[in-house]
Amino acid sequence: MAEHSGTLVALVTGGTGGIGMATARKLGERGVLVVLGDLHPEGGDHAERALAGLRDDGVQCRYVRCDVCSYDDVERTVARIEEEVGPISILVNNAGIPQATKPLWELTLDEWDTVVRTNMDSLFYTMKALLPRMVARNYGRIVNMSSISGKEGNAREGAYxxxxxxxxxxxxxxxxxxxxYDIRINAVCPALINTPLLEGLPQSQIDYxxxxxxxxxxxRAEEVADMVAFLALSEAVDFITGMAFDVSGGRADY
Ligand SMILES: NC(=O)c1ccc[n+]([C@@H]2O[C@H](COP(=O)([O-])OP(=O)(O)OC[C@H]3O[C@@H](n4cnc5c(N)ncnc54)[C@H](O)[C@@H]3O)[C@@H](O)[C@H]2O)c1
Structure with missing residues (x-):
């Protein structure tokens, strides 16, 4: 990975997924160098296709394999990006998985653990690894991907x-x-968004x-990405922190 001084660097976890790719494109269109972190092997078809799609649109981007469920992996990835690319100013904690649709008592301990580690522990890991660096530089923008399911309780979705x-x-x-430290941390709450994540849900659940x-x-993933880009880049965010912003077609009115 080459060095790009003077350019803002963003790490987008789950970066090759639906919302991750749309976010990378929106940030890249605004001149950010985007590092996609995801589970696929470096140099493999999936990662290379994602990079080619973004580069075709003029986005400066890199790919790193990073499992956000592993603190060691996250710490190594943050150190590597900062050494090879530059200081990370923007972190988008986007990686996430749905759960098997079933009542709470039918979830296995492994299913519970996997969802909790991927969707929540990972945010502790990335922020634990990156915040000391942002604090030392006195700047950072972090956007965490929640959901309307972060505001409401949906049946058969207890872990999620x-x-x-x-x-x-x-x-x-x-x-x-x-x-x-001029670090702002905000969250986005999308309702149902048309991405590959829906392939894991039964049609009845999607219709509901x-x-x-x-x-x-x-x-649409682009509609979520617009909100992420605002929270990552707008000067207005100087006075906005600790907040949740819905992209939900009017679903939750609070
Ligand atoms: N699609 C929706 O309806 C919807 C609604 C609300 C919130 N969200 C949230 O938005 C985020 C992105 O979802 P999406 O719809 O783009 O899904 P997606 O399945 O298209 O993308 C998720 C990406 O995360 C990656 N990922 C999964 N586990 C990982 C791990 N351990 N380490 C690194 N990467 C990992 C996957 O490989 C995938 O590329 C998730 O946090 C999801 O919960 C999605």
Whole structure:
């Protein structure tokens, strides 16, 4: 990875997924050098396709294999990006997985653990690894991906709902730890968005959640990415921290 001094560097976890790619494109269009972190092997088809798609649109980007469920992996990845690319000014904690749709008592301990580690523990890992560096530089913008399931309790989604509520709690608290260092931490709460994540959900569940959206359609990844880019780059965010912003077609009115 080559060095790019003077350019803002962003790490987007789950960067080759639906919302991750859309976010990378929006940030890249605004001149940010985007590092996609995801589970696929470096140099493999999936990673290379993602990079080629972005580069075709003029986005400066890199790919690193990083499992956000492993603190060691996260710490190594942050150190490597900062050494090979430059200081990370923007962190988008986007990696996440759905859960098997079933009542809480039918979830296995492994299923619970995997969802909690991927969707919530990972935010502690990335922020633990990166915040001391941002504090030392006196600057940072962090955007955490929650969900409407972080505000409401949906049946047969206990682990997912718990983690997305957790994302909001972590966002509100961590934001106040770093106020004085010009670091702002906010969250986004999408309703159902048309991405590969929906392939893991039964059609009945998709129909049920779509019917709950007053605007009557699924959201688009680009619509979520616009909000992420605002929270990562707008000067208005100087006075905005610890907040949750819905991209939900009017779903939650609070
Ligand atoms: N799609 C929706 O309806 C929706 C709604 C609300 C919130 N969200 C949240 O938005 C985020 C992105 O979702 P998406 O719809 O783009 O899903 P997606 O499945 O398209 O992308 C998720 C990405 O995360 C990656 N990932 C999974 N586990 C990982 C790990 N351990 N380490 C690194 N990367 C990992 C996957 O490989 C994938 O590329 C998730 O946090 C999700 O919970 C999605």
């Amino acid at each position: 709902c718990a983690t997305k509520h957790g994302v909001l709690g972590l966002t509100k608290s961590a934001a106040k730890d770093v106020l004085q 959640f779509t019917a709950k959206i007053p605007l009557g359609r699924l959201g």
